[in-house]
Amino acid sequence: MLSTNQAATMLALQDKMNAKVNPDWIAVKSPFLRAVVIEAAEAIEHHGWKWWKKQECDLEQLQMELVDIWHFVLSAILIKHEGAQQPALDDVFAELGSTSVTFDGQQISYASLNLLEKLELTIGLAAAKRYSLGLFSALLADCQMSWDDLYAQYVSKNVLNFFRQDNGYKEGSYVKIWSGREDNEHLVEIMAKLDVKSDSYQTDLYNELQARYNLLDMA
Missing domain, CATH: 1.10.4010.10 (Type II deoxyuridine triphosphatase)
Structure with a gap:
């Protein structure tokens, strides 16, 4: 609950x-x-x-x-x-x-x-x-989601939303498709690798998103 x-x-x-x-x-x-x-x-x-x-x-x-x-x-x-x-x-x-x-x-x-x-x-x-x-x-x-699941995913998506804004989402310069896949799909992959209970979870997630955004070929 x-x-x-x-x-x-x-x-x-x-x-x-x-x-x-x-x-x-x-x-x-x-x-x-x-x-x-x-x-x-x-x-x-x-x-x-x-x-x-x-x-x-x-x-x-x-x-x-x-x-x-x-x-x-x-x-x-x-x-x-x-x-x-x-x-x-x-x-x-x-x-x-x-x-x-x-x-x-x-x-x-x-x-x-x-x-x-x-x-x-x-x-x-x-x-x-x-x-x-x-x-x-x-x-x-x-x-197949509990409220705990929602909370974990909400915090993760909140980080993605901040990431988007920091990278030009409002201005229209943000690129949402990375190597043929939406940033949402990359987010799911990164979440699976990190510990949502870690004190540095939000920072780690943001940094990993930034690394992928900088290095992957985007199309």
């Missing part, structure tokens, strides 16, 4: 990341839930949905898309509470255990949906400027 310390840490990291992109991000109120729509659609692609061709589920990339979704949900929660950390933290736990949602005039039980249907519901809610932490928790379970 998600701990209070983990949730508080992630909210603080998300605020710090967003402020790096735009110090006035709370007032600007960017459409973070629109980003959830896109990330959930990408998750569907990684899962595979085309019935007319053979596809295999890329579980690691599917999990990474859930981490991306979590970034944007946390941002939406912080905006809802004008950046106040404690009310945002309270909001996280208020409905974390919910098992259903009313949407489009129907009461929908998460247990009645398969993974793709949960992702579709996530898209529908986000398009309607809504989110459900109970639904997200159900998605984690379907993708």
